[in-house]
Amino acid sequence: MTLSEKDTLYNWHPYTQHKTAFPHPVIIKGQGALLWDEHGKEYVDAIASWWVNPFGHSNTFIAKAIYAQLTQLEHVLFGGFTHEPVIQLSEKLSQILPSSQKKFFYSDNGSTAVEVALKCALQYFYNKGEKRTKIIAFENAFHGDTFGAMAASGISFFTDAFQGSLLEVVRIPVPTVGNEEKAIKALEDLVKTEEYVAFIFEPLVQGAAGMVMYSATVLDQLIAIAKKHQVFTIADEVMTGFGKTGKNFACDYLEQQPDMMCLSKALTGGTIPMAITSFTKEIYDGFYDDDTNKALFHGHTFTANPTGCAAALAAIQLLETEEMQENINQVHQQHLAFAERIKTHHKVASTRVLGVIFALEIKLEGEHDYYGPLRNKLYSFFIENGVIMRPVGNIIYILPPYIITDVQLEKIYTTIEKALASI
Numbered sequence: 001m002t003l004s005e006k007d008t009l010y011n012w013h014p015y016t017q018h019k020t021a022f023p024h025p026v027i028i029k030g031q032g033a034l035l036w037d038e039h040g041k042e043y044v045d046a047i048a049s050w051w052v053n054p055f056g057h058s059n060t061f062i063a064k065a066i067y068a069q070l071t072q073l074e075h076v077l078f079g080g081f082t083h084e085p086v087i088q089l090s091e092k093l094s095q096i097l098p099s100s101q102k103k104f105f106y107s108d109n110g111s112t113a114v115e116v117a118l119k120c121a122l123q124y125f126y127n128k129g130e131k132r133t134k135i136i137a138f139e140n141a142f143h144g145d146t147f148g149a150m151a152a153s154g155i156s157f158f159t160d161a162f163q164g165s166l167l168e169v170v171r172i173p174v175p176t177v178g179n180e181e182k183a184i185k186a187l188e189d190l191v192k193t194e195e196y197v198a199f200i201f202e203p204l205v206q207g208a209a210g211m212v213m214y215s216a217t218v219l220d221q222l223i224a225i226a227k228k229h230q231v232f233t234i235a236d237e238v239m240t241g242f243g244k245t246g247k248n249f250a251c252d253y254l255e256q257q258p259d260m261m262c263l264s265k266a267l268t269g270g271t272i273p274m275a276i277t278s279f280t281k282e283i284y285d286g287f288y289d290d291d292t293n294k295a296l297f298h299g300h301t302f303t304a305n306p307t308g309c310a311a312a313l314a315a316i317q318l319l320e321t322e323e324m325q326e327n328i329n330q331v332h333q334q335h336l337a338f339a340e341r342i343k344t345h346h347k348v349a350s351t352r353v354l355g356v357i358f359a360l361e362i363k364l365e366g367e368h369d370y371y372g373p374l375r376n377k378l379y380s381f382f383i384e385n386g387v388i389m390r391p392v393g394n395i396i397y398i399l400p401p402y403i404i405t406d407v408q409l410e411k412i413y414t415t416i417e418k419a420l421a422s423i
């Protein structure tokens with residue numbers, strides 16, 4: 001049996017209808033922005049393997065830091081013990097995150113980072129004896145696939161089967177250009193009722209919705225409204241964090257600061273699964289008490305894994321180099337030039353660019369499902385042409401590793417042009 005046949009025999013892939021899915025390419029090597037399958041076919045990883053890998057595949061700087069940590073102290077339980085990598089990492093984060101973020105809670109993935117934030121918001125009010133139980137989120141949000149995160153998510157086919165088993169979440173419109181006032185009004189009406197513990201959002205860019213963007217100005221206004229009514233603000237930077245938007249964090253574009261932040265994906269440079277939820281001192285103090293029952297009874301076995309922390313420290317070190325900042329700027333400039341080149345194409349409805357993120361909406365009649373026929377056709381076209389992209393509905397987006405070369409980027413752009421010609 002081939003590897004591919006064995007894969008089909010044993011493995012259940014994410015977001016996959018196996019009855020209609022094609023066999024999955026078997027990837028055997030990665031280097032920089034490139035991946036190779038078992039037949040030697042080369043792919044440009046145009047989406048940094050689901051937004052996790054800014055510094056390139058098989059990065060030796062991070063690999064060395066991981067090896068050094070594995071052979072010094074690979075893991076120790078974080079309940080009752082601590083270690084140097086986690087202390088260094090938290091100290092580093094306290095320096096590079098918005099200054100409101102003072103305390104750091106470790107978990108394993110973006111969904112758990114969101115779960116922790118939501119649980120903390122709920123328990124904070126419980127500890128104070130205040131009855132607040134609801135959450136506010138944007139339409140079409142994506143915050144992960146565990147139950148709390150799923151409740152906050154608004155893309156219906158991810159969550160339809162579980163309605164009735166979810167936390168109570170009320171949605172407000174996304175404040176894209178022209179919808180700002182609607183969003184502000186909706187939030188104002190909700191927070192007045194004092195029933196809500198938190199407002200969770202993907203700052204500036206809704207990733208899974210198709211890189212939908214809105215301004216820092218309107219987010220500042222929304223955060224200010226929530227704060228005025230003691231509704232905690234949760235910036236889910238799982239996708240946007242660590243340079244994607246052109247600044248270290250999307251929140252760096254804001255005047256306001258969130259009460260909590262969720263980090264994962266690029267945190268370890270795409271090497272070891274890890275996530276962090278960060279908090280203000282005020283939230284931490286809501287659990288700080290002589291009463292044991294007021295503590296946060298949440299934890300994961302591998303929480304603050306030293307090897308993950310060492311990988312994150314190395315990744316942040318890379319992010320902070322002048323060279324990497326220049327790479328980010330370079331990708332951004334190329335995206336702007338491509339947007340200029342493609343925007344008058346008769347099949348292009350609109351383009352948008354922020355940092356290393358580029359998105360393009362295709363102009364076509366009718367509705368296009370998230371995982372519908374158009375998306376599937378485009379997806380297959382890109383794979384055939386050696387470019388890994390996951391269009392959503394009628395939206396094609398690029399979020400490449402920062403170290404991608406101009407030639408590799410140009411290959412992505414020309415493949416998009418060919419794809420447009422093919423539909």
Ligand SMILES: *Cc1c(COP(=O)(O)O)cnc(C)c1O
Pocket residue numbers: 109110111112114142143144145202207208236237238239240264265
């Ligand atoms: C991917 C993502 C998550 C979920 O992260 P997982 O690691 O897949 O659980 C949460 N929030 C946002 C904004 C994301 O993009």
